[in-house]
Amino acid sequence: MSAITLGVGASHSTLMNTHWDKVVHTERAAAFRDSLQHVNRRLRELNPDVAVIIGSNHFRGFWLDLIPSFTMGVGDVIASGESGTPKGPQKTDPVFANQLATHLVEAGSEVAISARLQIDHGQSHAIQYLLDGIDIPVVPLVVNVFAQPLPTIERCATLGRRLADAIEANAEGRKVVVIASGGLSHQLPWPSDWSNPQDDDEEFMVDAWLNGRGEWERYDKRRREIIVAAQPCIFEDFDAQFLADLEAGDLEKYTELSTPELEKIAGNGGQELRTWLVMAAALGFAPGSSLCYSPMPEWLTGMGAALIEPAGGDA
Known part of the structure; x- marks a missing residue:
């Protein structure tokens, strides 16, 4: 029987790679970096x-022509390599990944599969920092958090519970770490309704989302200019409460939120917290430990890191 040995939640931002020299809140940035190194040592x-x-x-592996709610990489995994993140093929375990996907589908969580999945910093940021020097295969599970309509938060929690069951059903005795990458609160300069862009920048973004397959690099320069020019919008009170609820083992209550409710209190980038809730559900919503919270307007994001030990573990 395989088992989850640790749950990890960590924010991501490519601006951490490209704009470190422009950081004003240096101590906050260093604290977040150190928390990632702490997780790496624990792993x-x-x-x-x-x-x-x-x-x-972030529309480098999926586009508006096809975006499933959930997709698991069960074959080759290719990292885009944008903004100093890992690039190229990643180490994988197709047999194990296919077993997980099969179990999830048979349990009623219809995950799409990809035998050649292109990931971006939504997963590769974790590979770069959390798995640095740890030579293990990765199984990416992509959650649609950007192209409306999004999967409900309750459905994400159900996916997490079934993921835990799928891991436990594997008879090979694997030790599995479940990592959630994304969040915390932030607001991205992206159209709220991709079918109705409001200005030239939004029209460009929609064009990139719709027509970027196979040539996302063609759009990347202007995309990055739009993001870097955005005004930061971080909901610090929400982030503090979310991490406090994680420590108390009380994240399950967030599954009652609708997509508009979550955006109102955490920004459109806060929809990424679905990934944390999948992870927390896989850990049985056990109490965890918050390692760091660094509101980083320079990176447009409330940056946080946390651990959840399996029930009976010692955080």
């Missing part, structure tokens, strides 16, 4: 066999 101690990385995709 080295645990010596897991495989990492399931739950994250988003």
Whole structure:
């Protein structure tokens, strides 16, 4: 029987790679970086066999021509390599990944599969920092958090519970770490309704989302200019409460929120917290430990990191 040995939640931002020299809140940035290094050391101690990385995709592997609610990489996994993140093929375990996908589908969570999945920093940021020097296969699980309509938060929690069952059903005795990449609160300069862009920038973004398949790099320069020019919008009170609820083992209540309700209190980028809730559900919504919270307007995001030990573990 395989088992989850640790749950991890960590924010991501490519601006951490490209704009470190422009950071004003240096101590906050260093604290977040140090929290990622703490997780890396913890994972080295645990010596897991495989990492399931739950994250988003920022229109480098999925486009508006086809975006499933949930997609699991069950074959080749290719990282885009944008903004200094890992690039190229990643180590995988197709047999294990297919077993997870099959179990999830048979349990009623219809995950799409990809035998050649292109990931971006929605997963590769975790590979770069959390799995640095840890040579284990990754199983990406992509959650649609950007193209409306989004999967309900309750459905994401159900996916997490069934993911835990799927891991436990594997008879090979794997030690599995479940990593959630994304959040915390932030507001991205993206159209709220991709079918009705409001200005030139939004029209460009929709064009990139719809026509970027196979040539996302053609759009990347202007995309990045639009993002870097955005005004930061971080909901610090929400982030503090979310991490406090994680520590108390009380994240399940967030499954009652609708998509508009979550956006109102955490921004459109806060929809990425679905990944944390999938992870937390896989850990049985056990109490966890918050390692860091750094509101980083320079990176447009409330940056946080946390651990959840399996029930009976010691955080």
